[in-house]
Amino acid sequence: MNPESSSHASESSVGIAPAAAASLFETSGPTTTANDIDQAVRRRLNRLKLAAAPPCSDAVFLRRAFLDLIGTLPTADEARQFLNWNKANKRIALVNQLLSREEFVQYWGMKWCDLLRVKAEFPINLWPNAAQAYDRWIRESVRENKPYDHMVRELLTSSGSNFRVGPVNFYRAMQSNTPRDIASTVALTFMGERVDRWPAERLDGLAVFFSCVGFKGTREWKEEVVYFDSVKAVDEQANGNLAKAVFPDGTPASLDGQVDPREVFADWLICRENASFARCAANRIWFWLFGRGIVHEPDDFRSDNPASCPELLNTLEKKLIASKYDCRELIRFIVSSQTYQQSPVPRSDSQQADTQFACYPLRRLEAEVLIDAICGITDSTESYSSAIPEPFTFIPEQQRSIELPDGSITSSFLEMFGRPPRDTGMANERNNQPTSAQRLHMLNSSHIRRKIERSESMKTLIAKFQKNPVQGAAEIYLTVLSRYPTDVELAVVEQYAKGSIGKRRAAFDLVWALMNSSEFLYRH
Amino acid sequence: MKRPNNASAANDASAGQAMMGVFDMPLSRRAVLKGGLYGAGGCLLSDWLARSPLQAAPAPNTSGKAKSVIQIWMWGGPCHLDTFDPKPEAGQDYTGPFTGAIETNVSGMRIHQLLPKLAQQADKYSLIRSMTHGVFAHETASYIVQTGRKPGGRDVFPCVGAVVSLFKGYNAGYKGLIPPYVVLTEPQGRFSEAGFLGGTYKPFATGGNPGAPQFLVEGVASPGVTEEQQHQRRELLHRLDMLNAAMPGHPQLQALNECENQAYELIVGDAGKVFDPNQEPEEVRQRYGRNTFGQSCLVARRLVEAGVPYITINYKGWDTHKEHFQIMRRKLPELDAGLSSLLQDLADRGLLESTIVWCGGEFGRKPQVSWEAPWNGGRQHYGHVFSTLVAGGGFRGGQVLGSSDAKGEFVKDRPVYQWDFISTMYQQLGIDPQAPLPHPQGKTVLATPTVDDGYEIGGRLNEIT
Numbered sequence: 001m002n003p004e005s006s007s008h009a010s011e012s013s014v015g016i017a018p019a020a021a022a023s024l025f026e027t028s029g030p031t032t033t034a035n036d037i038d039q040a041v042r043r044r045l046n047r048l049k050l051a052a053a054p055p056c057s058d059a060v061f062l063r064r065a066f067l068d069l070i071g072t073l074p075t076a077d078e079a080r081q082f083l084n085w086n087k088a089n090k091r092i093a094l095v096n097q098l099l100s101r102e103e104f105v106q107y108w109g110m111k112w113c114d115l116l117r118v119k120a121e122f123p124i125n126l127w128p129n130a131a132q133a134y135d136r137w138i139r140e141s142v143r144e145n146k147p148y149d150h151m152v153r154e155l156l157t158s159s160g161s162n163f164r165v166g167p168v169n170f171y172r173a174m175q176s177n178t179p180r181d182i183a184s185t186v187a188l189t190f191m192g193e194r195v196d197r198w199p200a201e202r203l204d205g206l207a208v209f210f211s212c213v214g215f216k217g218t219r220e221w222k223e224e225v226v227y228f229d230s231v232k233a234v235d236e237q238a239n240g241n242l243a244k245a246v247f248p249d250g251t252p253a254s255l256d257g258q259v260d261p262r263e264v265f266a267d268w269l270i271c272r273e274n275a276s277f278a279r280c281a282a283n284r285i286w287f288w289l290f291g292r293g294i295v296h297e298p299d300d301f302r303s304d305n306p307a308s309c310p311e312l313l314n315t316l317e318k319k320l321i322a323s324k325y326d327c328r329e330l331i332r333f334i335v336s337s338q339t340y341q342q343s344p345v346p347r348s349d350s351q352q353a354d355t356q357f358a359c360y361p362l363r364r365l366e367a368e369v370l371i372d373a374i375c376g377i378t379d380s381t382e383s384y385s386s387a388i389p390e391p392f393t394f395i396p397e398q399q400r401s402i403e404l405p406d407g408s409i410t411s412s413f414l415e416m417f418g419r420p421p422r423d424t425g426m427a428n429e430r431n432n433q434p435t436s437a438q439r440l441h442m443l444n445s446s447h448i449r450r451k452i453e454r455s456e457s458m459k460t461l462i463a464k465f466q467k468n469p470v471q472g473a474a475e476i477y478l479t480v481l482s483r484y485p486t487d488v489e490l491a492v493v494e495q496y497a498k499g500s501i502g503k504r505r506a507a508f509d510l511v512w513a514l515m516n517s518s519e520f521l522y523r524h
Numbered sequence: 525m526k527r528p529n530n531a532s533a534a535n536d537a538s539a540g541q542a543m544m545g546v547f548d549m550p551l552s553r554r555a556v557l558k559g560g561l562y563g564a565g566g567c568l569l570s571d572w573l574a575r576s577p578l579q580a581a582p583a584p585n586t587s588g589k590a591k592s593v594i595q596i597w598m599w600g601g602p603c604h605l606d607t608f609d610p611k612p613e614a615g616q617d618y619t620g621p622f623t624g625a626i627e628t629n630v631s632g633m634r635i636h637q638l639l640p641k642l643a644q645q646a647d648k649y650s651l652i653r654s655m656t657h658g659v660f661a662h663e664t665a666s667y668i669v670q671t672g673r674k675p676g677g678r679d680v681f682p683c684v685g686a687v688v689s690l691f692k693g694y695n696a697g698y699k700g701l702i703p704p705y706v707v708l709t710e711p712q713g714r715f716s717e718a719g720f721l722g723g724t725y726k727p728f729a730t731g732g733n734p735g736a737p738q739f740l741v742e743g744v745a746s747p748g749v750t751e752e753q754q755h756q757r758r759e760l761l762h763r764l765d766m767l768n769a770a771m772p773g774h775p776q777l778q779a780l781n782e783c784e785n786q787a788y789e790l791i792v793g794d795a796g797k798v799f800d801p802n803q804e805p806e807e808v809r810q811r812y813g814r815n816t817f818g819q820s821c822l823v824a825r826r827l828v829e830a831g832v833p834y835i836t837i838n839y840k841g842w843d844t845h846k847e848h849f850q851i852m853r854r855k856l857p858e859l860d861a862g863l864s865s866l867l868q869d870l871a872d873r874g875l876l877e878s879t880i881v882w883c884g885g886e887f888g889r890k891p892q893v894s895w896e897a898p899w900n901g902g903r904q905h906y907g908h909v910f911s912t913l914v915a916g917g918g919f920r921g922g923q924v925l926g927s928s929d930a931k932g933e934f935v936k937d938r939p940v941y942q943w944d945f946i947s948t949m950y951q952q953l954g955i956d957p958q959a960p961l962p963h964p965q966g967k968t969v970l971a972t973p974t975v976d977d978g979y980e981i982g983g984r985l986n987e988i989t
Binding site for chain 1: 667676677678680703711722723726728731740743744746749754756757761763764768772774775777783784786788965
């Protein structure tokens with residue numbers, strides 16, 4: 001290896017061996033009872049002779065659960081409370097608390113909005129009012145924990161104004177809404193399949209269900225009504241097109257031109273016999289929690305891309321159906337598992353451990369979560385804007401980025417850190433790979449520096465540090481990393497503060513260093 | 525504060541090497557920096573690229589005269605009549621107060637009266653006066669001009685800069701620390717510039733203002749932090765990075781560490797100085813104009829000298845629905861000084877032959893002036909015909925390609941479509957316009973559209989190459 005790239009590794013391990021550092025993230029002994037997920041994963045790992053990672057520590061679980069469930073960092077007080085909480089099953093209690101918080105709605109709403117392409121402007125033209133209506137409907141559905149099958153049925157069968165009936169925008173949130181294009185989007189979104197891998201007849205058969213979707217303008221600017229065009233349906237019936245409707249599993253459908261074909265398709269899609277529907281959703285939720293699907297990527301289901309652990313996928317799919325498509329219940333089931341609660345430090349080859357879920361996979365925080373976390377610990381705000389000026393969209397100063405109702409509203413930070421453009425709804429639109437430009441920004445930009453320097457709560461922490469470095473450092477650690485510092489870390493910090501640098505700058509540099517650590521930047 | 529000019533303060537192993545400058549790095553460092561600032565950790569192609577059947581990196585291109593491109597993006601739509609296609613005989617409803625046009629150093633080629641310095645450089649550039657797309661909305665017109673594609677369909681196409689950074693950037697042997705596609709200073713942001721190529725090919729937007737006393741390139745220059753402090757706190761960061769200590773060599777963290785090494789090359793190394801117009805003599809800075817645009821031209825020249833393949837100067841303020849003529853009186857002298865100095869300097873340094881400079885906006889402005897309220901002498905969007913200036917990189921100088929009619933309202937002859945122009949630029953750069961682009965779903969998509977895509981193709985601009 002190049003001597004320079006290795007310089008980092010050698011410096012970072014000064015005074016601390018990997019095993020000692022790993023112990024910071026782990027605990028011995030069971031932290032939760034095994035469930036069906038764990039049986040499935042365990043059997044697979046045994047067959048592959050892969051060692052599972054030990055359970056993660058409480059501090060790691062706390063941070064992980066906050067980030068994964070509500071896209072939000074715990075405050076220092078929340079961290080302290082949980083770490084000092086003397087309660088059996090406190091992890092489950094925390095999960096239940098988090099699942100009922102408003103940030104859960106916002107964070108998971110954001111994920112659905114990515115998938116459903118909620119974006120006012122170019123190249124998808126929903127227009128701001130419609131994007132807002134669509135966004136509101138999606139977040140409302142998450143808030144009331146609407147069963148997933150109901151939600152999808154509404155998306156597929158609603159009619160009405162784009163400004164008033166949020167879900168009709170599903171049909172508008174595409175660059176082109178020919179029947180084939182609609183069919184492609186439906187297959188990608190609800191079946192996790194890419195139609196360019198399909199035989200043409202299958203796509204044509206599916207497209208027929210969307211051949212009678214009508215779009216018409218109104219006298220209101222940029223209002224558009226989506227409806228079942230019954231006149232067109234008569235024509236399509238007469239010219240024999242409706243007779244060509246075939247469900248993607250090869251079963252012919254009988255459409256008569258009287259019933260909206262969208263209804264017929266929706267009924268087929270969400271019925272119990274069609275396991276592919278629940279499987280796609282369960283896999284996607286798993287993907288959202290692990291950064292990796294059991295079928296990966298989550299929108300690439302096909303016979304030659306098998307599940308890494310079929311039994312696991314089966315378990316999740318059954319669970320989702322048994323709970324009547326209760327997504328929150330499935331999330332609870334997953335995060336309660338020992339598999340989810342593993343340490344991030346793999347005990348086997350890291351790539352294989354990631355694909356087989358033999359550890360908790362590391363991944364960089366998403367753009368929105370990262371900037372919200374930075375704003376949270378520095379009590380600062382961001383400004384977001386939409387490039388297209390009319391009608392102007394104003395975002396309240398306190399609004400968090402996970403709440404942004406429209407993919408056209410953005411900031412250069414969000415763009416730099418790989419927020420998805422919401423052009424296609426594909427999961428790989430989101431880019432969490434680190435780049436040097438991001439690193440420059442975090443390490444040395446005026447944007448981040450000003451946030452730390454001007455933060456009132458940081459000033460308080462820094463003053464505390466100046467008075468008593470040990471207590472101040474503990475407070476800074478709780479705020480930034482949601483855990484107490486170790487003795488080794490305290491010794492490093494104290495030594496740093498003793499030099500010519502002075503306590504004030506030492507405290508500032510400590511905040512800066514922790515915010516730039518991989519422990520802060522990565523889910524772990 | 526100033527960026528410390530003396531890298532000798534560096535006390536780590538890289539200091540000595542950093543002194544050697546950016547482009548004569550020892551091989552070992554090249555290896556580590558191969559991925560560059562935007563290379564996602566050097567070796568990490570994004571997931572989709574790794575899966576794509578077209579994953580093979582395009583072969584480095586050596587044919588073609590041009591090595592770099594400077595795009596001057598006149599955002600908002602500059603009026604063709606008030607820049608490169610004056611119509612002094614069209615009457616006051618068209619000319620407004622600008623009733624004259626000036627001769628250039630190429631006989632018969634006249635440009636706007638407020639561009640006297642550019643008039644003296646006309647032998648270096650050609651004017652295309654018959655650009656057309658017929659679109660009057662900023663976003664759609666920008667998309668067409670930036671990507672050479674019409675919107676619609678399921679794909680969002682990459683703009684020229686992203687394509688050039690694909691074919692002339694790190695995949696093709698570019699080894700600079702400065703990313704291959706730089707925007708001075710704010711990103712254009714109308715749409716995702718890299719389209720389906722993904723984040724790796726997005727431009728690096730500098731932020732800051734080259735016209736300010738210090739050009740603070742965001743992330744590169746940090747006022748108030750000395751180089752010694754940079755080193756001290758970097759060491760603190762390493763000593764406290766426990767996740768890194770717990771799993772040394774983990775691929776995810778390794779990628780982050782490589783990004784960090786590259787970032788510090790710019791923060792404490794010499795590479796960042798390429799952005800610094802203070803390195804130029806005062807006389808030169810004055811000649812370009814001590815304003816954001818002028819100094820951006822100067823920095824763009826420095827970036828070309830450093831080998832950066834694609835630089836966009838995002839030059840705003842041309843959307844002049846109101847106060848059009850007042851704004852022109854302010855902006856044209858700025859354009860005149862900056863662009864003429866850039867062309868002159870590139871030529872003097874022997875770089876014009878290998879550098880394409882193109883200058884234009886997303887459309888023109890309506891030839892007929894809107895005198896009525898609320899415009900009171902403004903000009904509206906206009907897509908039927910507009911002008912583009914192009915120089916260098918194998919494009920001939922002193923030529924006029926195509927023309928508009930007497931009042932500048934429609935194309936008179938030789939309509940030129942943006943995709944014709946872009947594909948000609950690609951050829952000058954040694955990029956095959958029919959080269960496939962890596963597509964996330966493995967679709968076959970070519971660098972420029974063809975008749976089969978439903979485009980009217982006017983062909984290569986042989987008249988000016």
